[in-house]
Amino acid sequence: MMMNKEAKEYRIGDIVKAEVRSGRYAAELLExxxxxxxxxxxxxxxxxxxGDLHQxxxxxxxxxHERRALSYTEKTKVLxxxxxxxxxxxxxxxxxLKAAVAQSIQSLDRLNRWTAKALESIRQLEKDYKL
Structure with missing residues (x-):
């Protein structure tokens, strides 16, 4: 049994949420x-x-960067x-995996639509400012 700084106890065999390189997974604790x-x-x-997580x-x-999801039963070390x-x-x-990919696509589509709308607004302001 180990405890992290948030005082959560984990035991071998526990099912946990694990964050790995910007992805989140349900995983079994092995060691x-x-x-x-x-x-x-x-x-x-x-x-x-x-893409670049720093930018x-x-x-x-x-x-x-293209980041693939970890595979089923893939083992990885996590802090x-x-x-x-x-x-x-x-x-x-x-x-x-299908749901996670769909959610990513939906988020990117929403961001893309926001970008188009923001660009449209700023172009109109550019005209209003007579720039």
Whole structure:
């Protein structure tokens, strides 16, 4: 049994939420090793972000990173601070991946529509300002 700084107790076999490289997963806790834990991925709760995490929403970076979701039963090390207890039923991996990708697409579409609307507004202001 280990405790992280938020005083959460974890035991081997617990189902946890794990944040890994901007993605969030439901995972089984396999090992506790100091400040880290080894987890096995069971479902995708949030698909990893694309692009440069240090320059979000900037398409003009030297390397635009493509991040894939971790695979079903893939094992990865996670800092204990990046774990949370998971409650409820663990969704099917394939269905959870499908839902996470759809949610990412929906968010990006909304951002794209916001950008178009903001650009339209600023172009109108540019005319109003007679620039």
């Amino acid at each position: 506790l090793d100091g400040p880290r834990a080894l987890v096995k991925v069971l479902a995708v709760l949030e698909h990893p972000d694309q 979000p929403y900037n398409p003009d970076v030297a390397m635009f 204990l601070r990046d774990l949370e207890p998971f409650s409820g039923e663990v969704p099917d991996y394939t269905e959870s």
